[in-house]
Amino acid sequence: MKFIGKFFLILLLILLLVLITGYFLLKSAWGAATLSRWISDDTAYHLSIGRLHHSFSAPLEVTLDDFSFGHDGQPALVVAEDVTLDLSLLQFSSPSHFDAITLTNGEINLANIRPGTAIPLQANHLRLNNISIVEPGTGSGFTARQIMADIAPWKPDTNSLQGEQYHFRMGIGQLQLNAQSLSNIHAEGQVNSQQLTLESLDGQAERGSFSGSLTRDARGHWQVQQLSLQDIRFQTDKNLPDFLAPLVRHNIRPGQINVSHATIVGPDWAVTDLNMQLANPQLPATDLLTQGGTLKFQASELVYGNNDFVSPQAEAEATPEGLRIDSISTHWKNGTVSASGEWQRANRQLALNNLTFTGLEYTLPQDWRQWWMAPLPDWLDSVIVHQLAVSNSLVIDINPAFPFQMTALHGTGQELLLARNHQWGIWSGDSEWKATEATFNRRDINAPWLKLHADDRxxxxxxxxxxxxxxxxxxxxxxxxxxxxxxxxxxxxxxxxxxxxxxxxxxxxxxxxxxxxxxxxxxxxxxxxxxxxxxxxxxxxxxxxxxxxxxxxxxxxx
Structure with missing residues (x-):
């Protein structure tokens, strides 16, 4: 019996010696290189570790220095100065499942991930500490630097490196998204069955700041619960329709948008010192706002093509009948324009209670006749002006075939139906016009005056x-x-x-x-x-x- 006891004691001591020897060998550069080579040879991945660190003061924590990992035949997917593995009792049943994995000072290049494969690791937490993520794809490429993040749990699969269901907290020092530069971004949210929920999002962009909350469903449709933009300075090479196209392409449905002191400049359009409050807009759709939605808009200047609108302002609210326009006003062509009314959904009619032009100096565009003959869009069947007032305005047509000019033009109108069945015209109503002077094809006349009445006939x-x-x-x-x-x-x-x-x-x-x-x-x-x-x-x-x-x-x- 004594012999058997001594045998097992010696065997235990030998086993302990082997473990201690293996422990110290693994911590050596030779051991780390051997472990890397063994994993690289027996799996579909390549792994490189400089050294392995472990301390009995933190017995469930292993640190890997100079870490590099990727698919065979591909450049490295992950490169990090340090990777810390937090172990747990679950390691005995699932060796590839860690309590936490922390990547420090490195880069993840998503261009080097092999489609249709899943990383054979899992963790209750994936933590990123000063990590860069690069996605060089065209159209949706980005580069994010100085990332601090916590993803819980982390269960990558064949469709997503992050997994299908997790909660995250993230900070990004710098984000290059296509041609846009963002910084100091903080985000918190969750992903569940391909639905992304950003419970909070804030950061700095184009010398301004933004904050908000939004969701994206599995079909790629965005719902913006709240978005605030302050002091944004933004320049784009896209014209206005192309600039707004992503709202349609990605089916973005904003809830509450607040913009303060923003400036956006395009190739043939610009808006400066924009202040806007937009609640429940309907984009894309024929209705501007959902029922109960409101719009308040003002800016120092709005330029579109050859038109320069100074101090434009607008207030509108969606109603069960359509859109109520409380007020629209702007300085334009050295004068002022103001209006109020409503757009009626049932008959697609724009009914203006009043339309006023004061002190305009307006030169008609050369194609104004073609514009007058062109049909209106589907959402606008007719236009009626209940009260029209024009005062002290100058109207010029420089068409060489028959130029004309009216100076100090005054006009009034009542119940003027100016469009019907999508076609401009004077279909009904009464108006009276006079001017101090006029020129029609180089013939000067004084004090022209006329009254006009229109009906169906x-x-x-x-x-x-x-x-x-x-x-x-x-x-x-x-x-x-x-x-x-x-x-x-x-x-x-x-x-x-x-x-x-x-x-x-x-x-x-x-x-x-x-x-x-x-x-x-x-x-x-x-x-x-x-x-x-x-x-x-x-x-x-x-x-x-x-x-x-x-x-x-x-x-x-x-």
Whole structure:
């Protein structure tokens, strides 16, 4: 019996000696290299360890120095100065499952991960301490540096290096996302069945700061519960539709957005000192806001193309009927514009209670006629202005075929239906217009004045009055609302230049000086059709030299 006892004691001492020897060998550079080579030869991964550290003061903690790990035949996926493994009793049943894995001072390059494979490690916590993560993919590439993170639990699978379900806390010193630079980012949230929930997110971007909370579902749709942007300075090479396109492409549905003192500059648009509060917008959709949603907007300046809006402001709220526009105002073209009204969902009509233009100096774009004839979008079937007011404005058309200008223009209108069935026009309503001076195709006139009434049948222009070289010219006109656009025009003048109408398309007359004139015309103002071949009419001239008459048929003097 004594012999058996001595045998087992000696065997135990030998085993203990082997363990102690193996322990110290593993802690040596030779042992770390041998362990690395053994794992690399017997698995589909390559592993490199400089040294292994362990202290009995922390018996369940092992540190690996100069750590490198990746797939066979691929560059390293993970490189770290130190990797600390926190052991647990679970190691006896699952050797690859650790209590915690901590990576310190290193880099994770996601370009080197092999698709469809899972890292054969798990941990209750994956901790990153001053780690960089690189994803060089085009379109969605990023580089994150100075990362401090805790992911719990960490269970990588074939679809995700992070796993399918975990909670995380993260700090990122610098993030390069495509062309954008972000810094000092802090985020906390969770991933559950491919749904990402960012319970809190804040950081600095473009010399400003941001904060918020948001979620992304398994289909890639974003729901922004709250987002705040302060003092953002942002520059992009995209035009405005392309800049907003990600809202549609990623189906981003914001909840509450607050923007303070932001400046965004694009190639042909810019907004400076933007302040905006947006609640429950509906993007992308035909409705701007969901029911109960509100919009408050103001900026120092908004530039879009050739239009420069100074101090634009807007307030709107979604209602069960559509969108109530409490106010819109801006300084534009050296004047001011203001409006209020509502957009009605049922009939897709924009109904403005009032529309006011004051002190404008506006030059019509060269393509304004094409713009007037182009159909409106699906969400806008008609436009009605209950009260229109225009005062002290200058309107210029520089079209060389027939330029005109109206100075100190004043106008009022009531119940003006300016669009119907997606087409601009003057479909109904009453208005009155006058100006101090005007020029039509290089012919100066003074004090033009007219009244206009429109209904479903035709447009009537009455009380048409003006002075030409101090001679009065009065008349009236009608324009059919049918597609043929048949019109009639009657003008009578006393002591006016006899060549008056040559500036407006009538052939030159042999009479000169001043006289009394009577012009009667009919024709068709059809879209995309020449006017002259449709014109028939007569011109009567009475001068001290005698009476003259000219007749026109199909645009030709007979």
């Amino acid at each position: 035709q447009i009537n222009i009455s009380d048409l009055k003006m002075l030409v070289d101090n001679g009065p010219l009065i008349g009236s006109a009608t324009i059919s609302q049918q597609p043929s656009r048949e019109f009639s025009l009657s003008l009578q003048g006393q002591s006016v230049p006899t060549d008056l109408f040559t500036h407006w398309g009538w052939p030159a007359t042999s009479a000169g000086g001043k006289g009394n004139v009577t012009l009667n015309l009919t024709g068709k103002l059809q879209a995309d059709q020449p006017l002259r071949p449709t014109v028939n009419g007569t011109l009567d001239l009475s001068t001290p030299a005698g009476v003259h008459q000219q007749s026109m048929q199909a645009g030709v003097i007979r």
